[in-house]
Amino acid sequence: MQLTQVLTYALRRLLQAVPVVILIMVGTFLLLKLAPGDTVDALVGDMGGADAAYIARLRAEYGLDQPVWVQLGRYMAKLIQFDFGWSFVYEQPVAAILWERLGTTLMLMGTSLSLAFSIGVGLGAIAARRAYSLTDNAISTLGLIFYATPSFFLSLMMILLFSVKLGWLPVSGLSDVAAFYTGWDHVIDVVLHLIMPTAALSLIYLSFYLRLMRASVLEVADLDFVRTARAKGAGETRLMIHHIMRNALLPVVTLLGLQFSTVLGGSVVVETIFALPGLGQLAYQSVIQRDMNMLMGIIFLCAIIVVIVNFLTDLLYARLDSRIALK
Amino acid sequence: MITTSRSACGSAWGWLLAGAAVSALAGPAAAQEPRHGGTAIIHMPSEQRILNPALRASTGVYNITGKIMEPLIDKSYDGPVGVLATDWSSTDDGLHITVNLREGVNWHDGEPFTCDDVAFSAMELWKPLLNYSSTLQQYLESVDCTDPHTAVFNYSQPMPLDLFVAAMPDLGHPVPKHLYEGTDIMRNEHNTAPVGTGPFKFVEYKRGQYVIAGRNDDYWRGKEYPYLDRIVWRFIPDKSAAAAAIEAGEIHESGFNGVSMADIERFSKMDGFDVGTQGYENNVAHSTVEFNHRNPILADLKVRQAIYHGLDIDYAIKTIMRGYAKPGRGPIPSAGGANYTDDVTTYAYDPELAKKMLDEAGHPEGPDGIRFKLRHRPAPWGEYTQLWAEYFAQAMKEIGIEVEILTNDAPGFLNGVYRDHDFDTANGWHQFRSDPAVSTMVWLRSGSPAGTPWSNQFGWQSDEMDRMIDEAQAELDPDQRAADYHAIQKLAMEEIPVIFAIEHPFISVTSQKLHNHHNTPRWNSSSWYDLWLEK
């Protein structure tokens, strides 16, 4: 893959993404305008009340007294200049808050997805190689049970076990605020805080990868070139590493790209329980608070991330599959 | 000149269940020598994004900013005490209130606190921008600074001094004029990084995670205060997770029912925790049932009475509030001091009577046992409101009324009830803010425009009630004022425009490592200069 190729391809992907992103932004904006009440209602609810003149003032201040299409036009005009606007709930620029939260979310989702992916792929491959054996049944059933357990249930149970009963892990938050760790201590502290939320998130998605990988390996193992390799005298390990894995990974990699936004959605509950300041929880709060600019910002950011992730999975795919060339 | 000497909320909450735990406060712990240093970690169930009590009047905001910014007057169990004010008085006509300000107080940035700050805050923030306060201060004409430490509030209509003083702890936080003047006040950077005069200085606000305040070494009460080095407020929205954090020792205090009732009850039986309602005497709330009187069925007093009789209030208190509550007696809770009376009509739980009354009102049971259906909107905050709504539906079903609950989030609820009036019944959790004039009267007074939350949007209008409310508000004599409010309470309990079914204070769970906690009637909002942490 040459750099220019990759860049041209990136540009093409970007151009293709533009209409989708516009569709998403306009659609979300109009959709949210259908919701009863607006951010002023939410703010007033938070404050514990306010009088009518005060409320009218706020609405005018926030431009919420304008017709919807004017609001939309203003928003889109700003967005084109990458101005996400102002969050009336936080009284901060949306971009600043998104930036703060992005790190946590990427860290949580990055680790969960990569754990889910690598463990799922590993277990799936093992299960497939011992298809229909006890090992396979155990792995598959366990995967299904994790999948079938609602994430909040799993999270609460983990907190009970690891934090309250055993006292091994901190209950919630991103770091021990009062300890003022620095350097490696801080890193270790953050890692400790992220263990349970990461586990809760990845255990759900693990089973997706596990099942897909198992099916994929079974399918690839039946292909002619694997038979050829056997006829060459290759052993099982060699078959797995050199011939099956790479081909079997292809559909799994595709899922990786598709699943990113699903995981972001799934993290709403986990972030809420573990009090993690991520985008999922922020999105939920923004819906509840009718913080339009914030929610639109999140969805825009999410769209961008999805575009980037899909681009990266395409690159990975092209790297894995010699038949596909980026043009 | 009338000087105040009213004991605001002296009456103890005799029905405190966790009496044992609370008594421990006054016991051996109090005898220990206060220790300097340490970090207190406080649970916040919801994130407070605007840290300026002069812009956002809400307990959540005070919970944090109360340590950083101080009001003119605060409350103690012995009545109002001056904080940034030293004393206050009113002219006989109630049009001018003079407040003397404390000298030698500096803002955290070193600038001195003067009357200019108070005048600026009152005219630029409290009157135009602060929710609730804008009603209170609607007749405020100007604030004169006769000298740097004397502020005179000039009103065009009489302002009872009682009311002024009762409101100041919540609605009387000055901001530093030199940081706000000439800026867009709503977007001033100090709204999220407050600068005050309090015992703690703002350090850091990590959105979605925590706020940190550190010790103010230049505090006006003296070098020995505050005891703590630092306070951290952690935002943990999930109640179970918060309970686990408290149990694991990661949190020292959770106020305002930050954990579930079951956990509160559990902590009350565990060693090492104080559980109680002390410190919330200023923050009592009602669980209500609100009627839409535009519905002809509900406009019938007999139906409302029947519904009241159909509610087993004691059962609800036992199951939902775990006993930390008592039956409501109208718009003023028992914490309302002199303005409160329990000499009102009551409606005992009697489902048979309720059914009979509904029959009489012309609503016989249909073939499916249903007399009529109601669409009910529960307020979306708190454990109580949800369970109370479900209990309401359960109880109504027993007397033949089918209640469909429309779950909605905050904007949906406020819109549905207060703007669109799209409901038959609603329930909420509504706070009494130490004086009926600035809180619960809005429930009964007609004339607020559609869209005003927590106001009488129920389609109920009574000229008599409106007149009584207006008179009570303008009444300067405390005794007459109390009598006026007693009359209002009686009328409200007869007409039942709203059922003030249950009154309950908030409940806190506190680690016994903390000392001097919950020692004022609005403790979570107070400055905690004397709070200390055991090693």
Add this chain to the structure above:
Amino acid sequence: MTDPVLDIRDLKIALPKGSDRPFALDGLNLSVNPGEIVCLVGESGSGKSLTAGAIMRLLPEPHVRVAEGSIRFEGQDLLALSEREMKQIRGDRIAQIFQEPMTALNPQKTVGWQIDEVLRLHTGLGRKARRARVLELLDLVHIPDPRSVYHAYPHQVSGGQRQRVMIAMALACEPKLIIADEPTTALDVTTQLQILKLIRELQEKEGAGILFITHDFGVVAEIADRVVVLSKGEMVEQGTAAEVLNRPKHPYTRALIGAIPALVPPRPRDFRDAPVVLRAEGLVKTFAARGSLISGKRAPVTAVDNLSFTLRRGETLGVVGESGSGKTTVSRIVTRLLESDCGAVEVDGTDLLACSPRELREMRRHIQMVFQDPMASLNPRKRVEDLIAQGPIVHGADPKAARARARELLELVELSPAAATRYPHEFSGGQRQRIGIARALAMEPKVIVADEPVSALDVSVQAQVLKLLADLRDRLDLSVLFVTHDLRVAAQLCDRVIVMQKGRIVETGVTAELFAAPSHPYTQQLLASIPGRGWTPPDLATDAA
């Protein structure tokens, strides 16, 4: 006499319970001497590929396993070896070449790597030595520019070259026995001939014994020293190539050989006076190759370039060519399943290409199609009678009457009317193709376009279907556009033939004349590549059992 490299005795391979027979292979005796090519011939399901699996010990155990017998390789019983020992033999002393060179190579590894793997597994050679050996092997199988092919991925080289790579891989360790499982079946005739030649040449050079598995007697005639014929797992005949090909003894062998279409075209018939039922004029089809999101735009491919022909009533016109010649595109364009870029297709004087969608649906009854893959062309979720009656019903026939007619048609194509209520998957390939023909006939079309109708069928079935087609054509006076890659088939059925190459007609003429004296070099090459062209099957048709 040397000892045989491979000696199979009484080999029985058991099938899982519930299969149509208990043994896939029932008592096979076979031996391969060094330097000898033994052809194992049989139709699909005869158990010939399982024999290869049994030798390599790569049967899908435990479902399919060797039940009895012995397989001796250089005197050693392979069945008694451990898996570890077997691994050392595979690819080293026994090598295998597979049918489908595209799928038999790992798409994610370079050609060089895959040949290198054999050396890495079985020799102690260093990296450089291995590379040199791989290049040498590539050269040995006549791959031009071995260095660039070394670094190429399988999809980047042509089908013929891929098969050469497979052969190079098989030869890497100079095996004593090579099992070639239908190595040329997926290839075009011209390529097939080259590969057969190569195998012959290398075998002479290396002296290995070759077990060559095939279904095609033409190929057998081309390459075999000895022949073993399998039928449904039973060995029915074996002998030298000359004996079996020219003097088959067993009735099955005789039937098989009798079914091979002779390369003798029918006597020319005269159609000059018959009316034209189908006229194609200036057809062009260019595939713009929109490409996938990832691969982007490819260069456009012209599949059919300015094609014109006429078909008269009762006539059969053959369209012959190798893959990529555009012959299938022609069949799709004249039925307007594919839109032509320009030109006209007149059916009975009406231009099909100018029809509106509504008119087109009406016109379709006049031009019907018989498809290549009888399984894929029948909706698996429909009963046979519904499949046949569907066309008439769409065109307004009474459903009841249409279904009754469908049963008659089943008889016409020599199927039991009881088949009417069955589903397609319950039938054999030949039977399905009969259903396909019945479906086409149900519309009483003026023209039938047959796209490789027998290429997916075993040779005996192929003969039956061809015979049926010829019968029906003559009885119903059908006009047929017959697309095929198989010149033997074309010779048997077609009155005239169009030879296509890369979208263009290179030659056209009356079949007999064209076969006798091809004028275009490409036609000549095609005819020369027909496997077994030097061998005329004995005329056994008359005495077939």
Add this chain to the structure above:
Amino acid sequence: MTAATTDLPRAEAAPAVALWRRFARNRAALLGLVLFGAVLVMAATAGLIEPTDPLRRAGDPLTKPFTDWAVPLGTDQLGRDILAQLFHGARISLLVGVLATLLSIAIGVVVGALAGFFGGWVDDVLMRVTEAFQTIPNFVLLLALVAILGSSIEYITLAIAIVSWTAPARMVRAEFLSLRSREFVDAARNLGVSNGALIFREILPNALPPVIVYASVIMALSILLESALAFLGLGDPNHASWGNMIGQGRAVLRTDWYCAVIPGIAIVLTVLSFSLLGEGLNDALNPRQKKQ
């Protein structure tokens, strides 16, 4: 040899029977079927367990399980019978699961079929819309929809369907893309069959098996999504649903764990049953071709 060609093979077992045989080979799938049957029985007999109202006050609040035989599994905070709620909750869960699945698959089939069959700009437009829906985190969209529509069980079902249709749409599209070039489609087209009939009569029945398998995934997801909504307090409190039970039960998780754990196990087992059923169906509908 003509006689041989008219020989018909032994009549095969009816497709349903063959399907069942393949399905029954898989023991895990049978377990799934048994669990699913149990849920069905619960839903069917809910009316016998509690004929009037599962939300009525049936006993003292927070009665422990197995202490009072009037309420065998105990009661929750408001004294509601957990057993009755569990059985009625099975109805709601199945209702949400089945309806949301049908609806999302219906949307997905239409979108996927049109996009896959017609290709070109139709495909482009529909796929852009699908991508847009896939890009928005589905749970966030679900929350927004519930905020807009309200939390009644009908709207929750609708909202779940709206966030779940993209996967079946893509699946159907992929199937259509591969099936539309199959010869049997050409054959039908060649008979003059209209596009509508091609889509719905010829291709769709063949495109459905993987979608049917995926339906089990959507069913499982629907139940999980409903419970997550209830957990966040956005469930429909007018019905006994397992999600609501957990949502409320978690407040008493530490003292009266059974309030949340019993419905939690019900959800786990039900979702498990759908998944196992799905895998079994997958094996039965797409049997791995054993090469000879």
